Amino acid sequence: MITLLANAGLVDPATGRDGRGSVLVRDGAVADIAWGAAPAPPEGAAVVDCAGLVLAPGLVDMRAFTGEPGAEHRETLKTASEAAAAGGVTTLVCMPDTKPVIDDPAIVDFVLRRARDTAVVNMHPAAAITKGLAGREMTEFGLLSEAGAVAFTDGTHGVASSQVMRRALTYARDFGVLLMPHLEDADLVGDGVMNEGETASRLGLAGIPREAETVLLERDLRLVRLTGARYHAAMVSCGDSVALMRQAKEAGLPVTCGVSINSLTLNENDIGDYRTFLKLSPPLRSEDDRQAVIDGLADGVIDVIVSDHNPQDVETKRLPFAESADGAIGLETLLSAALRLVHDGRLSLPRLIGTLSGRPAEILRLPAGRLAAGAPADLVLFDPDEPYVLDKRDLRSRSKNSPFDEARLQGRVRLTLAAGQIVYDGRGKGRPG
């Protein structure tokens, strides 16, 4: 099958190049790129007119939770992949917080097979750092990565023991695997449910200090210096963490980090009247912190944006704030929400696309995130300016806990291709679906 995506605004994060051009897709791969005026389509090619739209590599999301195996009522690999496709995400890393936990090569194999048989986008499991996410005994990094685990993380759990973390980093280096821990010191979180500060005090909610994140981050960065392992802080949420990352990068450590789309676009005040869909880990911080992580993203200290997609249902969310589960879905709104940074003049479009596709692919050592001949034809075509109001009934995710419900968004996915196949088509629709 041959498709010519003609006259789009192309964005190639690998080279930073953007401008008018066309992309020829053949047999699931990008066959050719023509910058400038569209070439004549080859015989038999389907032509998609992309005038006024942006064509970029499909997004690569390094952090998404699914419910499969174990909590299929919240999300399956299939529904997560459909939500991803609707959001322009063509590759996602699914977290090991499943039942059973992805801490055994057989579970990695199960997820890969289920994804192959049911999912419409590329899904790569991340395996646990410690068995059962219990923080005590490290998992089989060698066998798990051979089975297909692309990174190691304890998902929503921080690794509390410094000794366990040191040994894991030491052992990881031998196998060249990537550790991608969540930064949350359970002791410092204590009973905390939102950012510590005035807002929490007024709401009468227990706070989570920034130090619950920075203490672990600083420890980990020192252990990386000791061990030399590849390290990716899953999500930073505050200015202090950005400063630590900046220092570590300037010192030449092999470290990278991500930020949740929520930390970039929302702050603690959005919790308002105890909205549990905004109860997150890390918690939404202050507006100063939000500005600091945007700055960090703009100047490259923060490498990637993640959706931190975490489906929860009414049983876990329709509860008093302190008792409800952490997490928000985010795959479908990832690009629209991230485009706020472009519309606000904080990031250029090529830089944004880099943080959403090129850079995560590079960190994960996947062939995605490029607009080049020979690259997989994982592509997203979107209108960067189209305004809409999110209606959660349109969401494909099996869970509807979006923090952007009824929010005004600007920028909308029109077409998503995975390996050259159309996996989402929102053309000619007032709203997707």
Place this chain on the structure above:
Amino acid sequence: MASPRPIYPHRHLLGIEGLSPCDIKALLDLADEAVEVSRQIEKKKATLRGRTQINLFFEPSTRTQSSFEIAGKRLGADVMNMSVASSSVKKGETLIDTAATLNAMRPDILVVRHQAAGAVHLLARKVECSVVNAGDGAHEHPTQALLDALTIRRRKGRIEGLTVAICGDILHSRVARSNIILLQALGARVRVIAPSTLLPTGIEHFGVEAYTDMRKGLAGADIVMMLRLQRERMNGSFVPSVKEYFRYFGLDQEKLSLAKADALVMHPGPMNRGVEISSEVADGAQSLIQEQVEMGVAVRMAVLEALASHLPNG
């Protein structure tokens, strides 16, 4: 009283560290003779007749203790075994009290194993007899290194120029430390192979080449020396699992084929079959593991004989 320089100029054997290549060769030559004695029907010599040898083991060890016992008996000594219930709370004072008590019984040779590095040296300073280190913590196990060297030398005819790969739990291994020093003293090239979690910090300053990829580390090796991995270290603390350890660091026939075709396999025992070594290799034609046990008795006879010339009233 002028006497010719003794073949072994030390009162104790506390470690390989501090021995000259000449001392080591002298012990190995003596051990060669002891092998012949041990292969006779009449295995008894009179070198230590009337002498008292106490085997003082703070850590249980069937094979090393019996090896020392047989060696002492073949030399005519009266051998007594003392197993002290091992307990981590036993520290300096208790050890020194034990030493004083034993010293008062006027033994001639003390063979000591202790779980703490340096404990045997401490004890040696408190007694008047000769002391043999039968293993102190993760520090040294000199008679194991000597018996390994003897085994290699008898099979290969030399040690100089050989490439010896020591694989496994280097971090906790006294056998590895003693072997590294001895083999380098005699001119071998030593490699260590282990996951980084089982390599001691600063190993690169030991003059060895460190490998975390066993396949690379085994390429071209003349001798592959496997170390035991203790069970409590293979469940996620230092190594994720037995399965993963065996896959990447266990010696099977396939990995052994990367070493030289005439490479020989050694193991200080006791082996964990299927953890660090496959049964096929352990029992295979390239294995020297049984021979090491025989050489153990010979080397310990040689050490006791060498020390005999320094005994008080000797």
